[in-house]
Amino acid sequence: MFYELIKPAFFRVDPEQAHDLVMVWMEKTGPCRATRGIAKSIYYLEDSLLTQTLWGLRFVNPVGMAAGFDKNARAIQGLTALGFGFIEIGTVTPRAQPGNPKPRIFRLPADHAVINRMGFPNEGADAVAVRMAVLGKQPVPIGINLGKNKDTALEDAAADYIAALEKLFPYGDYCVVNVSSPNTPGLRLLQGAGYLDTLMAEVQAANRRLATQHGRQPLPCLLKIAPDLAHEDLEAIATLALGPAIDGLIATNTTLSREGLKQSVNEGGGLSGAPLRTRSTEVIRTLYRITGKQVPIIGVGGIDSGQDAYEKIRAGASLVQLYTAFIYEGPAIARRIKAELIELLRRDGIDHISSAIGRDI
């Protein structure tokens, strides 16, 4: 209700400025124990029905904040207090970069959607590592989403992912190789057969080396893919994921498609939110048909209700993430999705979330 009251004023502010305001607020209030306590009393809702262990990590609930919201690890404590079960920071590139010229985020309220062409603006892996070192161990798993710098040639991409991983390895619970942003020229080509297996093999070799250096296990290394891939490409990726190079899949990033929009829009970039929902669920279904439960899938794209999350889980996702719904629905979104999900599982006589994964396949 609180968000419904402030939303009209909020939506009059430029989207990126509004985002920056929220980040400042979260960064200031997140470290305060009392504020976190109040937020937790409002937004927490945990139930053993939703708790899972994947890759040896405990997820108290399956609803995560997707990459892109907290690019520089400034809001981890605030997001945890809002009841997210895991948080993915980034995309972080090895070196700081400014991203594309502004404006670069556009709201499409009639479609419950957003178009962005941010181009990975971030403070770089060194600065993010310092911030995460100060923060210390968090109560929920933290994913580190890695990217390449815009001025790095595609042939040298692996070195960028590895350089960022080297700096952030001690602070993450899982890492993500992001090859699916439409806003870094050529990046999506890395999803192709010619590049992907070599890229993932090189990243995993570095991951193992870092594990030995730090005296811990390698990080689960996930691949985040685009919704615009052809069926055969998805099948090839799913097949690759059955091998040792990929520990999990994140489906999907934003789409270049403008299909089904109510609002006419002439901005380039990736579309997220409700119009992406069906396609991303289709991608999950295609992947799950090949991988089954052997390779956990994180489903993302247009989730703004428990029903949406449930559909992705039934299509094969073990966990879900969202970003755009946070813009439209506000801070109570994770709690609402969890409550609705519990209700749906109970309605269908399912006694644990793991029994719902892939049930429609």
Ligand SMILES: Cc1cc2nc3c(=O)[nH]c(=O)nc-3n(C[C@H](O)[C@H](O)[C@H](O)COP(=O)(O)O)c2cc1C
């Ligand atoms: C403004 C904005 C910035 C984003 N930045 C990133 C990013 O840096 N890295 C990434 O992997 N995904 C990024 N995404 C994609 C989201 O993580 C997610 O995959 C996509 O938005 C679909 O989920 P949604 O419909 O719940 O927003 C971004 C999305 C938005 C809206």
